[in-house]
Amino acid sequence: MDINVGNDSITFCGVNCFDLTKSCSCGQAFRWRPYADGMLGVVYGKPMYAAQFADKIIVRAASIAPSDAALCAHYFDLGRDYASIESQAASDPKLAVCFPAACGIRVFNQEPFEALISFIISQNNNIKRISGIIERLCALCGSPIDFLGETLYSFPTPQSIAALTIEQLTDIESGYRAPFIVSAAQRICDGYELDALRDFSLDDARKELLSFYGVGPKVADCVLLFSLGHTDAFPIDVWIDRAVRALYFDGGEAKKQELVQAASRLGEYSGILQQYIFQYARQVGKSGLA
DNA sequence: GCCCAGGATCACC
């Protein structure tokens, strides 16, 4: 992969196994939206426009710092060998079914605090409404930044979320999750280091996250997979439940423990393969999995 | 107006 850095853009050349739009829209990240020929989002507090032309990815920002190329490469997970993960998927008879829908998905490395709050909001919720709540949260207490004639907002700091009242959070329609959001932000303000969980074993890191009020197994695994580098974290929501039962249990009933075992057999990238399965499940719908 | 989808918690067994 070649990288060219300019004053206001970075170009990554020779990127394979990456479908930018699909990866931004598959439900792993909630702040990207279509803009011109690409996607507009906010990465590590900085508004960015990303577009894809064959194997080139162009990222534009108001200004590019020396560290931004490495930051973007990390965010989009460009350093990982997805060709081998995709070939694992394509050659596994079960996963091969998912592959056409899923190829080109890369699992992003989001900011841990943003992921924690976002996936707390995601519980009992659908993607459209999750995005709406997060955008209103950012507009409420993030920092406004003008870019390409639009006003975007950074994801709020733990301090500014911890200072919100339950009423303010109810007003942006976060519902009964409001106290969970404040409690998590409060704990980060008190000095809890989410980043330390990168070096924990999967089980230990999960135990830590489960101790947050309002965080259960599914949200914990999302935070681990989408922000803390645990590529073997395997979030099980209703879609994954349906799809794994359809693919690995002939559509029959399976206990939660059996689903977890089926996932662990997929190996160290089971979480990335989970995104492939999720994308497939969403595409074929409930009736396609029966 | 009614019922359902979507996860975590808590009370209870």
Added chain:
DNA sequence: GGTGATCCTGGG
């Protein structure tokens, strides 16, 4: 250690 009621909102 497992089961079921409950939380909130949008959509059929």
